[in-house]
Amino acid sequence: ALICISPYGTVTFVSSLFEGAISDCELVEQCGLLSMLEPGDSVMADKGFDIQHLLAPIRVRLNIPPFRRGEQVFTPDAVMKTKKIAAVRIHVERAINRIKEFSLVSGVIPNSLWDIAEQTIHVCAYLTNFQPALVG
Numbered sequence: 001a002l003i004c005i006s007p008y009g010t011v012t013f014v015s016s017l018f019e020g021a022i023s024d025c026e027l028v029e030q031c032g033l034l035s036m037l038e039p040g041d042s043v044m045a046d047k048g049f050d051i052q053h054l055l056a057p058i059r060v061r062l063n064i065p066p067f068r069r070g071e072q073v074f075t076p077d078a079v080m081k082t083k084k085i086a087a088v089r090i091h092v093e094r095a096i097n098r099i100k101e102f103s104l105v106s107g108v109i110p111n112s113l114w115d116i117a118e119q120t121i122h123v124c125a126y127l128t129n130f131q132p133a134l135v136g
Contacts, residue, residue, distance in 0.1 A: 001121055002031050005095045009134025014125045017118045024049045044088060091134050098128040
């Protein structure tokens with residue numbers, strides 16, 4: 001599932017579950033997120049999650065850490081950008097970990113619950129919004 005959070009750590013979107021292997025691009029294209037984004041929005045992702053070609057046509061900015069190529073040293077600007085993204089990225093990890101704390105979704109979901117797995121993950125994700133705020 002693709003999980004999105006607001007700048008304040010609130011879960012704002014949980015995609016459907018997808019069976020089998022699916023690329024990042026396919027997930028973003030199929031999950032419905034693109035239709036919810038507006039020009040001027042910014043999406044933060046890991047550096048391997050390169051979806052800029054999907055976001056550019058709708059004028060949404062992709063915020064990913066700079067790439068280091070080979071032995072190249074980061075410029076001072078790239079170091080600063082990496083630090084800023086990392087400071088916010090920790091909240092994404094904390095939000096995802098809150099979801100994983102629910103015992104229903106903390107491990108392998110039994111076959112007997114597969115019919116309601118998607119609803120279970122959505123409920124657990126949105127229940128985290130009732131916990132104390134992650135950010136300020």
